[in-house]
Amino acid sequence: MFPSHDGLCGIGELAERAGVTVKTVRFYSDRGLLPETARSSGGHRRYGPDALDRLLLIRSLRALDLPVPQVRRVLDEEDGSGGVLEDAVAGQLREVGSRLGALRWREAGLRLVQECAPEERAERLRLIGTVAAPPSTDPLVRFWRAWLPRRMRGRALAAFLDQAVPPPPEDPTPAQVLAFARLNAFVTRPCEGTGRGQPVVHRSSTDFRPAVLYDGLGEAYGLAAAQLRWGRAPRPGEALDCFVAAYAASYGTGDSADFRRLLTGRLAADPRIDRYWELVAEVIGPRDGRAEPTPGTAHDWLLAALTGESAERAA
Template identity: 50%
Template sequence: MGIGELARRAGVTVKTVRHYSDAGLLPETDRSAGGHRRYGPDALDRLHRIRDLRAVGMPVPAVAQALEGGSLEHALAAQLDAVGGQLTALRWREAALRALTAAPEERRPELLRLVGGLPQPPTSDALVRFWHRQLPRALPSAVRAAVVDAAVPAPPADPRPAQVVGYARLHALAMDRDGGLAARCRRVRAAAALPGETDPVVLYEGLGEAYALAGAALAAGRRPASGDEVDSFVAAHARAYRRRDGVAFRAGLRAALVAGDDPRMRAYWRYAGEVADGEVPSLGAAHDWLVAGLGAGAPTGAGETAEP
Protein backbone atom coordinates (compact mmCIF):
# COMPACT_ATOMS: atom_id res chain seq x y z
CA MET A 1 0.00 0.00 0.00
CA GLY A 2 1.00 3.57 -0.58
CA ILE A 3 0.90 6.07 2.24
CA GLY A 4 -2.32 7.66 0.98
CA GLU A 5 -4.20 4.35 0.81
CA LEU A 6 -2.94 3.27 4.24
CA ALA A 7 -4.06 6.58 5.75
CA ARG A 8 -7.48 6.32 4.11
CA ARG A 9 -8.07 2.74 5.26
CA ALA A 10 -6.95 3.55 8.81
CA GLY A 11 -9.03 6.73 9.03
CA VAL A 12 -6.04 8.99 9.75
CA THR A 13 -4.21 11.68 7.84
CA VAL A 14 -1.17 11.15 5.65
CA LYS A 15 0.70 13.46 8.03
CA THR A 16 -0.07 11.08 10.91
CA VAL A 17 1.23 8.04 9.00
CA ARG A 18 4.39 9.94 8.05
CA HIS A 19 4.91 11.00 11.70
CA TYR A 20 4.67 7.43 12.98
CA SER A 21 6.96 6.22 10.22
CA ASP A 22 9.57 8.86 11.02
CA ALA A 23 9.32 7.91 14.71
CA GLY A 24 10.15 4.30 13.86
CA LEU A 25 6.75 2.93 14.90
CA LEU A 26 5.58 2.04 11.38
CA PRO A 27 8.38 0.62 9.20
CA GLU A 28 8.18 0.90 5.44
CA THR A 29 8.69 -2.18 3.28
CA ASP A 30 10.28 -0.22 0.48
CA ARG A 31 9.96 2.84 -1.72
CA SER A 32 8.38 3.22 -5.13
CA ALA A 33 10.39 4.23 -8.17
CA GLY A 34 9.29 7.78 -7.47
CA GLY A 35 10.50 7.58 -3.86
CA HIS A 36 7.05 7.19 -2.28
CA ARG A 37 6.69 5.10 0.86
CA ARG A 38 5.23 1.61 0.54
CA TYR A 39 3.81 -0.49 3.40
CA GLY A 40 3.22 -4.22 3.78
CA PRO A 41 -0.04 -6.07 4.55
CA ASP A 42 0.45 -5.94 8.35
CA ALA A 43 0.85 -2.16 8.38
CA LEU A 44 -2.88 -1.49 8.75
CA ASP A 45 -3.21 -3.61 11.92
CA ARG A 46 -0.04 -2.07 13.31
CA LEU A 47 -1.30 1.44 12.58
CA HIS A 48 -4.61 0.67 14.33
CA ARG A 49 -2.67 -0.53 17.37
CA ILE A 50 -0.49 2.58 17.39
CA ARG A 51 -3.56 4.79 17.13
CA ASP A 52 -5.32 2.96 19.98
CA LEU A 53 -2.31 3.16 22.30
CA ARG A 54 -1.76 6.84 21.52
CA ALA A 55 -5.49 7.49 22.13
CA VAL A 56 -5.08 6.56 25.80
CA GLY A 57 -2.13 8.96 26.06
CA MET A 58 0.70 6.45 25.94
CA PRO A 59 3.98 8.15 24.97
CA VAL A 60 5.78 7.12 21.79
CA PRO A 61 8.65 5.22 23.55
CA ALA A 62 6.13 3.13 25.51
CA VAL A 63 4.16 2.45 22.31
CA ALA A 64 7.36 1.28 20.62
CA GLN A 65 8.10 -1.12 23.50
CA ALA A 66 4.56 -2.53 23.41
CA LEU A 67 4.76 -3.06 19.63
CA GLU A 68 8.07 -4.89 19.94
CA GLY A 69 6.76 -7.46 22.39
CA GLY A 70 7.00 -5.52 25.64
CA SER A 71 4.46 -6.01 28.39
CA LEU A 72 1.27 -4.17 27.50
CA GLU A 73 0.10 -4.57 31.10
CA HIS A 74 3.18 -2.76 32.43
CA ALA A 75 2.84 -0.03 29.80
CA LEU A 76 -0.80 0.56 30.71
CA ALA A 77 0.00 0.54 34.44
CA ALA A 78 2.74 3.14 33.89
CA GLN A 79 0.33 5.30 31.91
CA LEU A 80 -2.26 4.98 34.67
CA ASP A 81 0.32 6.15 37.23
CA ALA A 82 1.18 9.10 35.00
CA VAL A 83 -2.47 10.09 34.69
CA GLY A 84 -2.86 9.79 38.46
CA GLY A 85 0.04 12.18 38.94
CA GLN A 86 -1.52 14.65 36.51
CA LEU A 87 -4.85 14.47 38.32
CA THR A 88 -3.12 15.03 41.67
CA ALA A 89 -1.35 18.07 40.24
CA LEU A 90 -4.67 19.44 38.99
CA ARG A 91 -6.32 18.92 42.37
CA TRP A 92 -3.46 20.78 44.07
CA ARG A 93 -3.71 23.57 41.52
CA GLU A 94 -7.46 23.85 42.05
CA ALA A 95 -7.11 23.91 45.86
CA ALA A 96 -4.33 26.50 45.59
CA LEU A 97 -6.49 28.73 43.41
CA ARG A 98 -9.36 28.41 45.87
CA ALA A 99 -7.03 29.38 48.73
CA LEU A 100 -5.79 32.40 46.81
CA THR A 101 -9.23 33.61 45.78
CA ALA A 102 -10.55 33.22 49.33
CA ALA A 103 -7.62 35.08 50.93
CA PRO A 104 -7.76 38.83 51.66
CA GLU A 105 -6.18 40.83 48.87
CA GLU A 106 -3.27 41.99 51.02
CA ARG A 107 -2.28 38.37 51.79
CA ARG A 108 -2.39 37.10 48.22
CA PRO A 109 1.16 38.08 47.17
CA GLU A 110 2.66 36.18 50.13
CA LEU A 111 0.46 33.12 49.53
CA LEU A 112 1.25 33.22 45.82
CA ARG A 113 4.99 33.12 46.55
CA LEU A 114 4.52 30.22 48.97
CA VAL A 115 2.30 28.16 46.67
CA GLY A 116 4.46 28.99 43.66
CA GLY A 117 7.45 27.47 45.44
CA LEU A 118 5.85 24.02 45.57
CA PRO A 119 6.75 21.45 42.89
CA GLN A 120 3.78 20.15 40.92
CA PRO A 121 2.61 17.73 42.04
CA PRO A 122 4.17 18.38 45.47
CA THR A 123 6.76 15.99 46.87
CA SER A 124 8.21 15.56 50.34
CA ASP A 125 11.82 15.57 49.09
CA ALA A 126 12.75 18.91 50.71
CA LEU A 127 11.29 17.80 54.05
CA VAL A 128 13.17 14.50 53.94
CA ARG A 129 16.45 16.30 53.23
CA PHE A 130 15.75 18.70 56.10
CA TRP A 131 15.37 15.86 58.59
CA HIS A 132 18.44 14.03 57.35
CA ARG A 133 20.43 17.20 58.06
CA GLN A 134 18.90 17.41 61.54
CA LEU A 135 19.33 13.84 62.77
CA PRO A 136 22.54 12.57 64.36
CA ARG A 137 24.80 10.84 61.86
CA ALA A 138 25.31 7.92 64.24
CA LEU A 139 21.71 6.73 63.86
CA PRO A 140 21.31 3.38 62.08
CA SER A 141 19.52 3.64 58.74
CA ALA A 142 16.43 1.82 60.05
CA VAL A 143 16.05 4.22 63.00
CA ARG A 144 16.69 7.23 60.78
CA ALA A 145 14.09 6.06 58.26
CA ALA A 146 11.51 5.52 61.01
CA VAL A 147 12.03 9.05 62.37
CA VAL A 148 11.81 10.62 58.91
CA ASP A 149 8.66 8.68 58.07
CA ALA A 150 7.02 9.86 61.29
CA ALA A 151 8.18 13.48 60.96
CA VAL A 152 7.38 14.08 57.28
CA PRO A 153 3.69 14.26 56.30
CA ALA A 154 2.84 12.96 52.85
CA PRO A 155 1.18 15.45 50.49
CA PRO A 156 -2.55 14.61 50.38
CA ALA A 157 -3.78 13.38 47.00
CA ASP A 158 -6.92 15.54 47.15
CA PRO A 159 -6.05 18.50 49.41
CA ARG A 160 -8.27 21.17 50.87
CA PRO A 161 -7.15 24.79 50.37
CA ALA A 162 -5.93 25.01 53.98
CA GLN A 163 -3.79 21.89 53.47
CA VAL A 164 -2.17 23.42 50.38
CA VAL A 165 -1.25 26.55 52.35
CA GLY A 166 0.00 24.46 55.29
CA TYR A 167 2.15 22.29 53.04
CA ALA A 168 3.50 25.33 51.21
CA ARG A 169 4.55 26.90 54.53
CA LEU A 170 6.04 23.59 55.67
CA HIS A 171 7.95 23.25 52.40
CA ALA A 172 9.29 26.82 52.60
CA LEU A 173 10.43 26.28 56.18
CA ALA A 174 12.11 22.97 55.38
CA MET A 175 13.85 24.26 52.26
CA ASP A 176 16.17 26.19 54.62
CA ARG A 177 18.49 26.90 51.69
CA ASP A 178 21.43 28.10 53.78
CA GLY A 179 21.08 25.36 56.41
CA GLY A 180 20.50 27.98 59.09
CA LEU A 181 17.40 26.44 60.62
CA ALA A 182 18.86 22.95 60.92
CA ALA A 183 22.10 24.33 62.39
CA ARG A 184 20.19 26.56 64.79
CA CYS A 185 18.05 23.65 65.97
CA ARG A 186 21.17 21.59 66.63
CA ARG A 187 22.74 24.45 68.60
CA VAL A 188 19.58 24.95 70.68
CA ARG A 189 19.39 21.24 71.49
CA ALA A 190 23.06 21.11 72.39
CA ALA A 191 22.79 24.16 74.65
CA ALA A 192 19.72 22.73 76.38
CA ALA A 193 21.01 19.16 76.76
CA LEU A 194 21.69 17.63 80.14
CA PRO A 195 25.33 17.45 81.26
CA GLY A 196 27.27 14.42 80.12
CA GLU A 197 27.51 12.36 76.97
CA THR A 198 24.44 10.77 75.46
CA ASP A 199 23.84 7.78 73.20
CA PRO A 200 21.62 9.01 70.31
CA VAL A 201 20.79 5.51 69.16
CA VAL A 202 19.44 4.50 72.58
CA LEU A 203 17.61 7.83 72.87
CA TYR A 204 15.82 7.70 69.51
CA GLU A 205 14.91 4.04 69.83
CA GLY A 206 13.34 4.72 73.22
CA LEU A 207 11.59 7.89 72.08
CA GLY A 208 9.79 5.98 69.34
CA GLU A 209 7.89 3.95 71.95
CA ALA A 210 7.18 7.01 74.11
CA TYR A 211 5.82 9.05 71.18
CA ALA A 212 3.60 6.16 70.10
CA LEU A 213 2.09 5.97 73.60
CA ALA A 214 1.61 9.75 73.74
CA GLY A 215 0.03 9.75 70.28
CA ALA A 216 -2.53 7.21 71.43
CA ALA A 217 -3.27 9.33 74.52
CA LEU A 218 -3.72 12.40 72.32
CA ALA A 219 -6.04 10.54 69.96
CA ALA A 220 -8.10 9.44 72.97
CA GLY A 221 -8.38 13.05 74.15
CA ARG A 222 -6.47 12.50 77.39
CA ARG A 223 -4.90 15.47 79.12
CA PRO A 224 -1.15 15.34 79.86
CA ALA A 225 -0.43 13.49 83.09
CA SER A 226 2.18 11.24 84.65
CA GLY A 227 1.85 7.61 83.64
CA ASP A 228 3.29 4.96 81.35
CA GLU A 229 3.78 7.47 78.53
CA VAL A 230 5.92 9.84 80.61
CA ASP A 231 7.73 6.94 82.29
CA SER A 232 8.72 5.61 78.85
CA PHE A 233 9.83 9.10 77.77
CA VAL A 234 11.99 9.58 80.86
CA ALA A 235 13.41 6.06 80.64
CA ALA A 236 14.63 6.72 77.08
CA HIS A 237 16.53 9.79 78.26
CA ALA A 238 17.82 8.09 81.40
CA ARG A 239 19.22 5.16 79.42
CA ALA A 240 20.74 7.49 76.81
CA TYR A 241 22.43 9.65 79.48
CA ARG A 242 23.28 6.62 81.66
CA ARG A 243 21.49 8.27 84.56
CA ARG A 244 18.99 7.03 87.11
CA ASP A 245 15.35 8.10 86.95
CA GLY A 246 14.20 10.23 89.85
CA VAL A 247 12.67 13.54 90.86
CA ALA A 248 15.86 15.53 90.31
CA PHE A 249 16.53 13.89 86.95
CA ARG A 250 13.00 14.61 85.75
CA ALA A 251 13.18 18.21 86.87
CA GLY A 252 16.46 18.72 85.07
CA LEU A 253 15.17 16.96 81.96
CA ARG A 254 12.05 19.08 81.79
CA ALA A 255 14.05 22.28 82.28
CA ALA A 256 16.39 21.27 79.44
CA LEU A 257 13.51 20.40 77.13
CA VAL A 258 11.72 23.67 77.83
CA ALA A 259 14.95 25.63 77.25
CA GLY A 260 15.50 23.79 73.98
CA ASP A 261 12.07 24.63 72.59
CA ASP A 262 12.50 26.26 69.17
CA PRO A 263 9.75 28.52 67.78
CA ARG A 264 10.51 27.63 64.17
CA MET A 265 10.32 23.93 64.91
CA ARG A 266 7.07 24.59 66.75
CA ALA A 267 5.87 26.23 63.52
CA TYR A 268 7.00 23.13 61.60
CA TRP A 269 4.83 20.88 63.75
CA ARG A 270 1.89 23.29 63.52
CA TYR A 271 2.05 23.22 59.72
CA ALA A 272 2.47 19.44 59.77
CA GLY A 273 -0.69 19.20 61.86
CA GLU A 274 -2.55 21.37 59.34
CA VAL A 275 -1.49 19.08 56.52
CA ALA A 276 -2.51 15.95 58.45
CA ASP A 277 -5.82 17.66 59.23
CA GLY A 278 -5.83 16.21 62.75
CA GLU A 279 -5.98 12.59 61.54
CA VAL A 280 -2.71 11.56 63.23
CA PRO A 281 -1.02 13.50 66.06
CA SER A 282 2.36 14.80 64.96
CA LEU A 283 5.60 13.95 66.74
CA GLY A 284 5.69 17.57 67.88
CA ALA A 285 2.25 17.25 69.48
CA ALA A 286 3.29 14.00 71.16
CA HIS A 287 6.48 15.66 72.43
CA ASP A 288 4.56 18.62 73.88
CA TRP A 289 2.13 16.22 75.59
CA LEU A 290 5.01 14.33 77.19
CA VAL A 291 6.81 17.47 78.35
CA ALA A 292 3.56 18.76 79.86
CA GLY A 293 2.98 15.38 81.49
CA LEU A 294 6.51 15.44 82.85
CA GLY A 295 5.62 18.55 84.80
CA ALA A 296 2.29 17.20 85.98
CA GLY A 297 3.50 15.07 88.86
CA ALA A 298 6.10 12.82 90.40
CA PRO A 299 7.31 9.68 88.63
CA THR A 300 4.92 6.78 88.95
CA GLY A 301 7.54 4.08 89.29
CA ALA A 302 10.78 5.75 90.35
CA GLY A 303 9.70 7.33 93.62
CA GLU A 304 12.28 9.63 95.17
CA THR A 305 15.31 7.84 93.78
CA ALA A 306 18.43 9.97 94.15
CA GLU A 307 20.74 10.83 91.32
CA PRO A 308 23.90 8.69 91.18
Protein backbone atom coordinates in the same frame (compact mmCIF):
# COMPACT_ATOMS: atom_id res chain seq x y z
CA MET B 1 -6.45 -9.79 2.69
CA PHE B 2 -6.97 -6.65 0.66
CA PRO B 3 -9.14 -6.94 -2.50
CA SER B 4 -6.32 -6.41 -4.94
CA HIS B 5 -4.56 -8.75 -7.34
CA ASP B 6 -1.55 -9.09 -5.06
CA GLY B 7 -3.38 -8.91 -1.70
CA LEU B 8 -1.65 -5.63 -0.86
CA CYS B 9 -2.94 -2.07 -0.52
CA GLY B 10 -1.59 1.40 -1.06
CA ILE B 11 -0.89 4.01 1.56
CA GLY B 12 -4.10 5.93 0.84
CA GLU B 13 -6.37 2.90 1.24
CA LEU B 14 -4.58 1.85 4.44
CA ALA B 15 -4.93 5.34 5.89
CA GLU B 16 -8.63 5.46 5.02
CA ARG B 17 -9.35 2.07 6.61
CA ALA B 18 -7.49 3.01 9.79
CA GLY B 19 -9.10 6.45 10.01
CA VAL B 20 -5.79 8.34 9.92
CA THR B 21 -4.07 10.61 7.44
CA VAL B 22 -1.62 9.52 4.77
CA LYS B 23 0.93 11.73 6.51
CA THR B 24 0.49 9.68 9.71
CA VAL B 25 1.02 6.37 7.90
CA ARG B 26 4.12 7.75 6.21
CA PHE B 27 5.44 9.00 9.57
CA TYR B 28 5.16 5.55 11.18
CA SER B 29 6.59 3.87 8.11
CA ASP B 30 9.60 6.15 8.00
CA ARG B 31 10.35 5.33 11.66
CA GLY B 32 10.15 1.59 11.09
CA LEU B 33 6.98 1.03 13.10
CA LEU B 34 4.93 0.07 10.05
CA PRO B 35 7.14 -1.68 7.50
CA GLU B 36 5.96 -1.70 3.93
CA THR B 37 5.75 -5.05 2.18
CA ALA B 38 6.72 -3.90 -1.30
CA ARG B 39 6.87 -0.98 -3.69
CA SER B 40 4.85 -0.60 -6.85
CA SER B 41 6.50 -0.16 -10.20
CA GLY B 42 5.95 3.55 -9.70
CA GLY B 43 7.72 3.47 -6.34
CA HIS B 44 4.57 3.71 -4.20
CA ARG B 45 4.40 1.92 -0.86
CA ARG B 46 2.39 -1.28 -0.65
CA TYR B 47 1.29 -2.87 2.63
CA GLY B 48 0.35 -6.42 3.52
CA PRO B 49 -2.81 -7.68 5.26
CA ASP B 50 -1.24 -7.42 8.74
CA ALA B 51 -0.51 -3.73 8.32
CA LEU B 52 -4.05 -2.58 9.21
CA ASP B 53 -4.08 -4.35 12.60
CA ARG B 54 -0.55 -3.10 13.31
CA LEU B 55 -1.51 0.45 12.40
CA LEU B 56 -4.63 0.32 14.59
CA LEU B 57 -2.49 -0.93 17.49
CA ILE B 58 0.00 1.88 16.95
CA ARG B 59 -2.85 4.41 16.93
CA SER B 60 -4.23 2.98 20.18
CA LEU B 61 -0.83 3.06 21.88
CA ARG B 62 -0.26 6.64 20.77
CA ALA B 63 -3.74 7.56 22.02
CA LEU B 64 -2.51 6.45 25.47
CA ASP B 65 0.28 9.01 25.00
CA LEU B 66 3.02 6.39 24.78
CA PRO B 67 6.06 7.91 23.08
CA VAL B 68 7.27 6.41 19.82
CA PRO B 69 10.27 4.55 21.38
CA GLN B 70 7.93 2.78 23.83
CA VAL B 71 5.52 1.93 21.01
CA ARG B 72 8.43 0.39 19.13
CA ARG B 73 9.37 -1.78 22.14
CA VAL B 74 5.77 -2.98 22.51
CA LEU B 75 5.59 -3.89 18.84
CA ASP B 76 8.98 -5.62 18.92
CA GLU B 77 8.15 -7.80 21.94
CA GLU B 78 8.53 -11.32 20.56
CA ASP B 79 7.23 -13.56 23.34
CA GLY B 80 3.78 -11.95 23.46
CA SER B 81 3.87 -11.76 27.28
CA GLY B 82 2.76 -8.16 27.33
CA GLY B 83 5.43 -7.24 29.88
CA VAL B 84 6.69 -4.29 27.86
CA LEU B 85 3.17 -2.95 27.44
CA GLU B 86 2.40 -3.39 31.14
CA ASP B 87 5.55 -1.48 32.10
CA ALA B 88 4.77 1.27 29.60
CA VAL B 89 1.19 1.66 30.83
CA ALA B 90 2.34 1.65 34.46
CA GLY B 91 4.82 4.39 33.63
CA GLN B 92 2.13 6.46 31.92
CA LEU B 93 -0.18 6.01 34.91
CA ARG B 94 2.51 7.34 37.22
CA GLU B 95 3.08 10.30 34.95
CA VAL B 96 -0.64 11.03 34.68
CA GLY B 97 -0.95 10.76 38.45
CA SER B 98 1.86 13.25 38.85
CA ARG B 99 0.21 15.65 36.43
CA LEU B 100 -3.14 15.33 38.20
CA GLY B 101 -1.43 15.95 41.53
CA ALA B 102 0.19 19.07 40.16
CA LEU B 103 -3.16 20.28 38.77
CA ARG B 104 -4.89 19.72 42.13
CA TRP B 105 -2.22 21.77 43.90
CA ARG B 106 -2.47 24.51 41.29
CA GLU B 107 -6.25 24.57 41.62
CA ALA B 108 -6.08 24.77 45.41
CA GLY B 109 -3.42 27.49 45.16
CA LEU B 110 -5.60 29.52 42.80
CA ARG B 111 -8.58 29.16 45.13
CA LEU B 112 -6.37 30.24 48.02
CA VAL B 113 -5.61 33.50 46.24
CA GLN B 114 -9.15 33.93 44.93
CA GLU B 115 -10.83 33.47 48.31
CA CYS B 116 -8.52 35.59 50.48
CA ALA B 117 -8.95 39.26 51.35
CA PRO B 118 -7.24 41.67 48.92
CA GLU B 119 -4.72 42.78 51.54
CA GLU B 120 -3.58 39.14 52.00
CA ARG B 121 -2.99 38.34 48.35
CA ALA B 122 0.56 39.65 48.04
CA GLU B 123 1.78 37.53 50.96
CA ARG B 124 -0.03 34.42 49.80
CA LEU B 125 1.26 34.77 46.28
CA ARG B 126 4.78 35.09 47.67
CA LEU B 127 4.35 31.99 49.84
CA ILE B 128 2.87 29.68 47.21
CA GLY B 129 5.40 30.93 44.68
CA THR B 130 8.21 29.35 46.71
CA VAL B 131 6.92 25.77 46.37
CA ALA B 132 6.42 23.56 43.36
CA ALA B 133 3.14 21.90 42.43
CA PRO B 134 3.00 19.34 43.89
CA PRO B 135 5.61 20.46 46.43
CA SER B 136 8.78 18.66 47.42
CA THR B 137 9.50 17.61 51.00
CA ASP B 138 13.27 17.95 50.46
CA PRO B 139 13.54 21.25 52.40
CA LEU B 140 11.82 19.62 55.40
CA VAL B 141 14.17 16.63 55.25
CA ARG B 142 17.21 18.93 55.09
CA PHE B 143 15.91 20.87 58.11
CA TRP B 144 15.65 17.72 60.21
CA ARG B 145 18.97 16.33 59.05
CA ALA B 146 20.63 19.51 60.32
CA TRP B 147 18.58 19.56 63.53
CA LEU B 148 19.01 15.91 64.54
CA PRO B 149 22.23 14.52 66.07
CA ARG B 150 24.91 13.82 63.49
CA ARG B 151 25.46 10.28 64.71
CA MET B 152 21.95 9.11 63.90
CA ARG B 153 21.90 5.71 62.19
CA GLY B 154 20.09 5.40 58.90
CA ARG B 155 17.22 3.29 60.20
CA ALA B 156 16.52 5.56 63.17
CA LEU B 157 16.78 8.65 60.99
CA ALA B 158 14.38 7.24 58.40
CA ALA B 159 11.88 6.26 61.10
CA PHE B 160 11.91 9.75 62.59
CA LEU B 161 11.63 11.48 59.23
CA ASP B 162 8.65 9.28 58.42
CA GLN B 163 6.89 10.71 61.47
CA ALA B 164 8.14 14.29 61.25
CA VAL B 165 7.82 15.05 57.51
CA PRO B 166 4.20 15.13 56.32
CA PRO B 167 3.59 13.98 52.74
CA PRO B 168 1.81 16.59 50.63
CA PRO B 169 -1.92 15.75 50.42
CA GLU B 170 -2.93 14.29 47.07
CA ASP B 171 -6.07 16.45 46.87
CA PRO B 172 -5.29 19.47 49.05
CA THR B 173 -7.63 22.16 50.28
CA PRO B 174 -6.54 25.80 49.94
CA ALA B 175 -5.81 25.79 53.69
CA GLN B 176 -3.48 22.80 53.31
CA VAL B 177 -1.63 24.49 50.44
CA LEU B 178 -1.16 27.58 52.61
CA ALA B 179 0.01 25.48 55.58
CA PHE B 180 2.56 23.60 53.45
CA ALA B 181 3.86 26.87 51.97
CA ARG B 182 4.25 28.30 55.47
CA LEU B 183 5.96 25.10 56.60
CA ASN B 184 8.39 25.43 53.70
CA ALA B 185 9.07 29.05 54.70
CA PHE B 186 9.60 28.00 58.32
CA VAL B 187 12.31 25.44 57.52
CA THR B 188 14.11 27.58 54.94
CA ARG B 189 14.29 30.81 56.89
CA PRO B 190 17.75 31.92 58.08
CA CYS B 191 18.70 30.41 61.45
CA GLU B 192 19.27 32.72 64.36
CA GLY B 193 22.19 32.04 66.67
CA THR B 194 23.92 28.65 66.77
CA GLY B 195 22.80 25.10 67.25
CA ARG B 196 19.62 25.54 65.16
CA GLY B 197 17.56 25.49 68.38
CA GLN B 198 18.57 21.93 69.18
CA PRO B 199 17.82 20.25 72.50
CA VAL B 200 20.65 20.06 75.02
CA VAL B 201 20.70 16.27 74.66
CA HIS B 202 21.93 16.65 71.06
CA ARG B 203 25.03 18.48 72.28
CA SER B 204 25.86 16.16 75.17
CA SER B 205 28.89 13.93 75.71
CA THR B 206 30.19 11.27 73.37
CA ASP B 207 28.41 8.66 75.49
CA PHE B 208 25.08 9.89 74.16
CA ARG B 209 23.39 7.32 71.89
CA PRO B 210 20.97 9.15 69.55
CA ALA B 211 19.64 6.03 67.83
CA VAL B 212 18.62 4.58 71.20
CA LEU B 213 16.86 7.82 72.11
CA TYR B 214 14.90 8.20 68.89
CA ASP B 215 13.97 4.54 68.66
CA GLY B 216 12.43 4.86 72.11
CA LEU B 217 10.86 8.23 71.42
CA GLY B 218 9.13 6.85 68.34
CA GLU B 219 7.45 4.19 70.46
CA ALA B 220 6.59 6.68 73.21
CA TYR B 221 5.10 9.15 70.73
CA GLY B 222 2.95 6.38 69.30
CA LEU B 223 1.61 5.51 72.75
CA ALA B 224 0.97 9.17 73.57
CA ALA B 225 -0.77 9.69 70.21
CA ALA B 226 -3.28 7.00 71.17
CA GLN B 227 -3.97 8.84 74.43
CA LEU B 228 -4.46 12.08 72.51
CA ARG B 229 -6.91 10.45 70.11
CA TRP B 230 -8.92 9.24 73.11
CA GLY B 231 -8.92 12.76 74.49
CA ARG B 232 -7.12 11.81 77.68
CA ALA B 233 -5.27 14.37 79.79
CA PRO B 234 -1.52 13.89 80.39
CA ARG B 235 -0.94 11.20 83.02
CA PRO B 236 1.66 8.68 84.22
CA GLY B 237 1.56 5.29 82.60
CA GLU B 238 3.08 3.19 79.85
CA ALA B 239 3.63 6.09 77.44
CA LEU B 240 5.46 8.19 80.04
CA ASP B 241 7.54 5.23 81.23
CA CYS B 242 8.59 4.53 77.65
CA PHE B 243 9.44 8.23 77.15
CA VAL B 244 11.65 8.40 80.25
CA ALA B 245 13.27 5.04 79.49
CA ALA B 246 14.33 6.32 76.04
CA TYR B 247 16.18 9.27 77.57
CA ALA B 248 17.67 7.17 80.37
CA ALA B 249 18.98 4.55 77.92
CA SER B 250 20.45 7.20 75.64
CA TYR B 251 22.36 8.64 78.62
CA GLY B 252 23.46 5.18 79.74
CA THR B 253 21.64 5.41 83.05
CA GLY B 254 18.50 4.03 84.64
CA ASP B 255 15.03 5.39 85.35
CA SER B 256 14.66 6.86 88.85
CA ALA B 257 12.90 9.68 90.67
CA ASP B 258 16.08 11.76 90.58
CA PHE B 259 16.53 11.18 86.86
CA ARG B 260 12.92 12.14 86.17
CA ARG B 261 13.35 15.36 88.11
CA LEU B 262 16.56 16.14 86.20
CA LEU B 263 14.92 15.28 82.86
CA THR B 264 11.93 17.51 83.63
CA GLY B 265 14.21 20.51 84.04
CA ARG B 266 16.22 19.76 80.93
CA LEU B 267 13.23 19.28 78.69
CA ALA B 268 11.50 22.40 80.04
CA ALA B 269 14.58 24.45 79.11
CA ASP B 270 14.86 23.07 75.56
CA PRO B 271 14.10 25.43 72.65
CA ARG B 272 10.76 24.81 71.00
CA ILE B 273 9.56 24.59 67.42
CA ASP B 274 5.83 24.55 68.17
CA ARG B 275 5.04 26.42 64.98
CA TYR B 276 6.45 23.56 62.91
CA TRP B 277 4.12 21.04 64.53
CA GLU B 278 1.12 23.37 64.29
CA LEU B 279 1.69 23.62 60.53
CA VAL B 280 2.21 19.87 60.23
CA ALA B 281 -1.19 19.33 61.86
CA GLU B 282 -2.75 21.74 59.36
CA VAL B 283 -1.09 19.97 56.41
CA ILE B 284 -2.28 16.57 57.62
CA GLY B 285 -5.77 17.93 58.29
CA PRO B 286 -8.29 16.74 60.87
CA ARG B 287 -9.63 13.22 60.99
CA ASP B 288 -13.14 12.60 62.28
CA GLY B 289 -13.29 16.29 63.14
CA ARG B 290 -10.23 16.17 65.40
CA ALA B 291 -6.63 17.22 64.86
CA GLU B 292 -4.32 14.30 64.16
CA PRO B 293 -1.52 13.94 66.76
CA THR B 294 2.01 14.81 65.67
CA PRO B 295 5.35 14.01 67.32
CA GLY B 296 5.24 17.58 68.61
CA THR B 297 1.86 17.28 70.33
CA ALA B 298 2.83 13.81 71.61
CA HIS B 299 6.03 15.26 73.09
CA ASP B 300 4.08 18.06 74.77
CA TRP B 301 1.62 15.54 76.24
CA LEU B 302 4.47 13.45 77.62
CA LEU B 303 6.32 16.47 79.00
CA ALA B 304 3.13 17.65 80.70
CA ALA B 305 2.69 14.19 82.21
CA LEU B 306 6.29 14.19 83.43
CA THR B 307 6.01 17.72 84.83
CA GLY B 308 2.78 16.90 86.64
CA GLU B 309 4.27 13.74 88.11
CA SER B 310 7.38 15.61 89.32
CA ALA B 311 5.22 18.30 90.89
CA GLU B 312 3.18 15.71 92.78
CA ARG B 313 6.33 14.06 94.12
CA ALA B 314 7.74 17.39 95.24
CA ALA B 315 4.52 18.33 97.08
